[in-house]
Amino acid sequence: MKRLKIKEVLTGGQVGQQVLVKGWVRTKRGSKNVNFIALNDGSTINNLQVVADVEKFGEELLHNINTSAALGITGELVESMGSGQALELVASEITIYGKSDPEKYPIQPKKHSLEFLRENAHLRFRTATFSAVFRIRHAMAFAIHKYFNDKGFYYLHTPIITASDAEGAGQMFRVSTLPAVEPPLNEEGEIDYTQDFFGRPTNLTVSGQLEGELGATALGEVYTFGPTFRAENSNTTRHLAEFWMIEPEMAFYELKDNMDLAEDFLKYLIRYALDNCMDDLKFLSNRLQQEEKNKPQDQRSMELIEKLQFVLENDFIRCTYTEAIDILRNSKPFKKGKFQYPVEWGIDLQSEHERYLVEKHFKKPVILIDYPKDIKAFYMKQNDDGKTVAAMDVLFPQIGEIIGGSERESDYDKLVKRMEEMDVPTDEMWWYLDTRRFGTVPHAGFGLGFERFILFATGMGNIRDVIAFPRTPKNAEF
RNA sequence: UCCCUAGUAGCUCAGUUGGUUAGAGCGGCGGACUGUUAAUCCGUAGGUCGUAGGUUCAAGUCCUACCUGGGGAGCCA
Numbered sequence: 001m002k003r004l005k006i007k008e009v010l011t012g013g014q015v016g017q018q019v020l021v022k023g024w025v026r027t028k029r030g031s032k033n034v035n036f037i038a039l040n041d042g043s044t045i046n047n048l049q050v051v052a053d054v055e056k057f058g059e060e061l062l063h064n065i066n067t068s069a070a071l072g073i074t075g076e077l078v079e080s081m082g083s084g085q086a087l088e089l090v091a092s093e094i095t096i097y098g099k100s101d102p103e104k105y106p107i108q109p110k111k112h113s114l115e116f117l118r119e120n121a122h123l124r125f126r127t128a129t130f131s132a133v134f135r136i137r138h139a140m141a142f143a144i145h146k147y148f149n150d151k152g153f154y155y156l157h158t159p160i161i162t163a164s165d166a167e168g169a170g171q172m173f174r175v176s177t178l179p180a181v182e183p184p185l186n187e188e189g190e191i192d193y194t195q196d197f198f199g200r201p202t203n204l205t206v207s208g209q210l211e212g213e214l215g216a217t218a219l220g221e222v223y224t225f226g227p228t229f230r231a232e233n234s235n236t237t238r239h240l241a242e243f244w245m246i247e248p249e250m251a252f253y254e255l256k257d258n259m260d261l262a263e264d265f266l267k268y269l270i271r272y273a274l275d276n277c278m279d280d281l282k283f284l285s286n287r288l289q290q291e292e293k294n295k296p297q298d299q300r301s302m303e304l305i306e307k308l309q310f311v312l313e314n315d316f317i318r319c320t321y322t323e324a325i326d327i328l329r330n331s332k333p334f335k336k337g338k339f340q341y342p343v344e345w346g347i348d349l350q351s352e353h354e355r356y357l358v359e360k361h362f363k364k365p366v367i368l369i370d371y372p373k374d375i376k377a378f379y380m381k382q383n384d385d386g387k388t389v390a391a392m393d394v395l396f397p398q399i400g401e402i403i404g405g406s407e408r409e410s411d412y413d414k415l416v417k418r419m420e421e422m423d424v425p426t427d428e429m430w431w432y433l434d435t436r437r438f439g440t441v442p443h444a445g446f447g448l449g450f451e452r453f454i455l456f457a458t459g460m461g462n463i464r465d466v467i468a469f470p471r472t473p474k475n476a477e478f
Numbered sequence: 479u480c481c482c483u484a485g486u487a488g489c490u491c492a493g494u495u496g497g498u499u500a501g502a503g504c505g506g507c508g509g510a511c512u513g514u515u516a517a518u519c520c521g522u523a524g525g526u527c528g529u530a531g532g533u534u535c536a537a538g539u540c541c542u543a544c545c546u547g548g549g550g551a552g553c554c555a
Contacts, residue, residue: 029514036514049515084515108489108505110516115547116489171553207555232553233479245555340551351551404555449555462548474546 001074007043013077013087021048021089022072024126025100027109028065035062039071039089042125045132045283049080049088057094068105068126070097114465121469122478129287132280133458133466136273140457141225141450143272144246147265148223153248156215156222158208163200164428171231172203173241204229209445210379210432212249213408216443217435223248225450233473237462238400240451242471249445255381255390255407258444259367262394262403263316266365266453270308273457281305281458288459304459311396317362320370321349321388327361328353348375351400358395366395378422380406381442382414392446399456405446412436 001020009019023041033054038047050073054062065071072095080088106120107127117124124130145155161175177197178184186192193201208224215222228245248261273281285304302310319327328334328343333356341350349357349368358366370388373380380389394403409415415436419426426433454466464470469478 027516029517031512031514031517032510034513036517038515051513081513082515103488103506106488110489110504112489119547228555230554234553235479236551236553237549239554243555399555401555447555452555 003072005043006039006041006046006048009048009077009089010044010046010087015077015079015087017077018074019077019089020072020074021050022097023048023070025065025067025069025071026128027067028062030062035065037065037071037073037091039073040131042131045128045135045279049082049085050075050091051088052091052094057091061094061096064096064099065094066100066102066105067109068100068107068123070100071095072097114462118464118470125468128283130465132283133454133460134468135280136277136284136458137454137466139273139277140269140454143269143276144223144225144450146272147268148221148248151221153221153223153250154215154219156208156212156219156224158205158211158215158224158226160205160227161198161202162205163198163202164210172206173229173231175202175204206230207245207447208247209249209447210429212247212445213432213435213443216249216251216445217439217441220252221248221250235473237464238452238455240463240467240470240472243463243467244450246448246450247445249443251441251443253407253444254442255369255392255444258405258407258446259316259318259369259392262367262392262405262446262448265448266394266403267312269453270312270457274305274308274312281308284458284460307397307459308457311365314364316365316367316394318367318369319357319362321368321372322370324349324353324357324368328356331356331361346372346374354395354400355397359397365397368393368395373418376406378418378424379408379415381409382418390444394446396452396456399452402452402456403446403448405444407442407444410436410440410442412440 001018003020003022004013006021006023009021013019021039021041023039026038026040026047028038029036031054035052035054037050037052039050040047052062052065073089073091074093075089075091077087078090080086082088107117107123112127114129117127117130125134148155176193178191178193178195184192184195186194193199196202205228207228208226212222212224224245224247226244227242229242230239231241232239248265250257250261253261281304288304322345325343325345328339333339334343339350339352341347341352343353357368358364369390369392370383371391371393372387373382373389376389376391380391382389390407392403392405393401396402409418412433416426416433419429451463451466455461455463458466460466464472
């Protein structure tokens with residue numbers, strides 16, 4: 001008999017149908033005559049209730065059916081006598097693929113803290129919460145490729161190992177095959193990288209953007225979607241040492257086109273989640289509602305699905321940096337001295353400022369543009385005012401900066417001058433500058449932190465809970 | 479990296495101004511009972527109190543250092 005996924009059984013199964021299902025036991029409830037097994041195979045958040053007659057299968061077999069044991073079950077679908085489900089499976093044959101010792105299996109049929117499950121990240125997929133998160137994560141990854149493919153973008157694979165450290169996006173992880181103890185030294189007493197694998201210092205990438213620009217200025221519209229590495233000692237709920245980033249880069253796009261794309265893209269993903277992941281979203285939403293009950297009234301946040309719909313239905317606010325500074329300086333917290341950090345033109349906005357703008361003032365996602373050039377990267381297009389650059393940051397409630405992007409400086413002379421001002425080595429970047437020497441065009445792009453977006457889409461609070469195997473300072477288990 | 483906070487049973491926690499043999503609920507195990515829904519009821523096992531020092535007649539409790547988790551900040555996506 002062909003095995004059916006539990007999702008297929010629950011959505012399309014007919015009473016009287018003979019089926020074969022395979023999966024893992026979520027819970028078993030025993031009694032004298034009959035056992036109830038909640039079986040889950042990962043295809044859906046919902047379990048299939050299996051009814052096993054004690055006399056038919058015997059105590060010994062049923063004794064080995066514990067939480068997380070792997071089973072194959074053949075039987076007939078019947079209308080359920082219980083109230084929790086419409087259909088259930090009356091077992092006629094049970095195969096135990098793998099037992100699960102209940103005294104040793106760490107995940108119990110009870111609520112666990114996310115911290116505990118993080119320490120058992122190898123098994124947390126077997127919980128309802130994490131299976132939901134990772135199904136949604138998959139759906140979002142798929143939707144990202146679909147979105148760009150449908151729009152005629154090409155998926156460009158930029159390198160993981162790079163010799164460029166010019167972007168200054170953060171501390172990098174060194175890639176080397178030289179011995180860690182007593183590496184070869186040159187005449188100056190420094191490590192001799194000419195003897196290293198690549199004959200020069202190399203690192204794990206912090207961004208595929210610069211290479212993305214090379215692709216965009218020939219293929220037109222490209223995007224990258226790959227792992228990115230930052231060796232920053234960041235210990236927060238929003239940072240990982242290894243995370244995934246989506247970086248579209250488009251020729252002939254100016255800042256406004258870039259903003260339009262970013263907003264349309266985010267809304268597409270949210271719509272895709274609402275259309276395709278509703279069971280999982282409902283589960284996560286209920287879970288969050290339970291947690292919210294323990295919080296004081298004023299700290300409660302909007303219900304998850306409502307929040308997703310809200311973002312979908314409202315235009316993002318577009319606001320210049322200069323306007324944002326005015327708003328902040330006229331705000332109550334500023335006048336009452338509640339902000340910890342100063343607010344004046346030229347400073348980089350702090351979390352507290354961004355949160356005020358997004359959560360208190362506009363109460364919608366905000367795209368901030370035209371930042372002072374001194375707080376942004378060298379490659380951003382310099383505006384005519386001589387003070388600002390065509391940068392854009394998309395700010396989301398709770399998460400903060402979810403997208404950072406800009407129109408790029410396409411003028412060779414302006415770019416070189418800016419690089420020199422900011423001590424970016426122009427000689428090492430000859431290949432990048434060639435895009436401006438040969439057929440340069442206005443172009444723009446942005447980077448979306450995949451995990452930060454998944455935080456928003458799932459309502460989870462810690463970035464370590466939306467990536468399967470989180471890499472953070474002092475933690476590379478599994 | 480900085481500030482705050484926590485580490486006691488498999489999990490979530492309680493443990494008074496330092497004072498006998500460190501507790502509960504859940505989970506596990508055994509039994510009873512029942513078409514059950516995180517079942518219910520009865521019973522039972524299970525702990526070097528994060529690690530290393532120190533103070534004291536006496537430390538889960540006080541002090542110091544370190545490790546790890548959580549929250550916030552910085553850096554950023």
